[in-house]
Amino acid sequence: MPLEINLPCKPPTTWSQISHCETVHSIASIWLWLSMRFGDAFQGREAVQDASFTLSELVSEGLGLVNKDDDASGVGEHLRRDIFQMIRPFPQTAPRYRPRSCA
Numbered sequence: 001m002p003l004e005i006n007l008p009c010k011p012p013t014t015w016s017q018i019s020h021c022e023t024v025h026s027i028a029s030i031w032l033w034l035s036m037r038f039g040d041a042f043q044g045r046e047a048v049q050d051a052s053f054t055l056s057e058l059v060s061e062g063l064g065l066v067n068k069d070d071d072a073s074g075v076g077e078h079l080r081r082d083i084f085q086m087i088r089p090f091p092q093t094a095p096r097y098r099p100r101s102c103a
Helices: 015-037 045-073 075-086
Strands: none
Touching (some): 015 045
């Protein structure tokens, strides 16, 4: 089952375009995982890997463009502040996994 991905010709310039590219990248990642698990059914892994890499680069470029536009309009600082308020640091000591006893 090949996966056909229509890549955009230029980096995304809006948040919705970035979100769309990220969704397509996620689908490609799932497809790649399935192709490793069920290789006979999912063929064309190299093309999907290339497309996934290209999508990743396009999203990175798009983020730079959108952030630059946000900074010029003054929106970027508010977005960064809101995002940093949502992010909480990981606890210094993470709970450790303890397997259940078999007895």
